[in-house]
Amino acid sequence: MSLQDSSDATQAGSGPQDDIDAEAGAAQPDERYRLTHTSQIGTVLRDLSWQKCLITVRTRTGHQFVTSILHMDPVNRTFIFDWCNADAERQSLMTSDENAFSGLLRGVPVNFVAGRPSATRHEGGPAFVAAFPEKLYHFQRRRHFRARTLMTKGYRCEIRSPDNSVLALDIADLSLSGVGLRSKTVGEDRLPVGTTVSRCRLDFRELGKLDIDLQVVGHWLVGNDDSAIHHYGCAFVNPDGRMENFLQRLVFSLELALRG
Structure with a gap:
């Protein structure tokens, strides 16, 4: 698992336009969200x-x-x-x-x-x-059903930073196309919009674990001061058929648990 942060992209000569193009391309390859x-x-x-x-x-x-x-x-x-x-x-x-x-x-x-x-x-x-x-990218709401998680389950997302430290965030929801994360301690400076996360581990405890690449496509802050929570919207990057089948089972299991 590794995280490629925006500093690497800057050193490689990219700029604001490159960041946005990369974000849009990973989140929606068919370019339906690009307005010209x-x-x-x-x-x-x-x-x-x-x-x-x-x-x-x-x-x-x-x-x-x-x-x-x-x-x-x-x-x-x-x-x-x-x-x-x-x-x-x-x-x-x-x-x-x-x-x-x-x-x-x-x-x-x-x-x-x-x-x-x-x-x-x-x-x-x-x-x-x-x-x-x-051009302007206006990402629409998720195409797939979004299953929320029970906070008491303790489902976690682990991301390994370039300095080999691990960022741990709570999994808030899951769909076939992406995952919602939240944290009180991981701010946007550590996980900026446009960041590519390689081999991120999604740990659903008794339901299983999944290693998958993510693209951070949104960030918003809810609350103030010590009560503030960072929310992240992440899109899956090129999941294969095996992963999609596992995601479909996960979404179904999460929804059943929430209704129960």
Whole structure:
């Protein structure tokens, strides 16, 4: 079991666009979730604005901050997002030609890369304006039934980090296409969206164990301070027929246990 983190990808010369392409490709190889038409992209950006969704922006140099989309202009094909007061992050953003945006829209991951923004004003305050992205990934809800787990069962996911330490997370739910994980101690800095997890071990105790490759496609935080819990949405990467048969039996057993 091993975990390939984003630092390896950076050293290999990849950037925000490479991370998002890799994430989208692993989560949905047939590209059904890639939007390229400006009207579709504008609709998602508008919904992000209306829902006041929090958006994480990551620049090519690795600087990161949280913002929100304030306005979408379908005529000029631009969108306005909230200002950043931190000098280092702001300068990195305004000198970067590739800035990765990621967030959740009604619990569904949205990812895209936008070019270098300009400073503007919105409702009397400072803001950024950028052109529509060329493509946007709007991952739909899982195609398969999702079986929740009983927390008392203690089902765990084990991931071995590059430093040979083991990350242990609770398994929250399971479907034929992915698994939901949660943890109070494993934050997004240790398991960022886009991470590929090789030979991750899913331990369902009396139901069996499964070693499988995962792609982290979503992260959200529930709660505050010491009570906060990190939730991760992970997609299975190319499971073979034997694994799919085992997953189908697992999902069925989990649902029976929950109903019982």
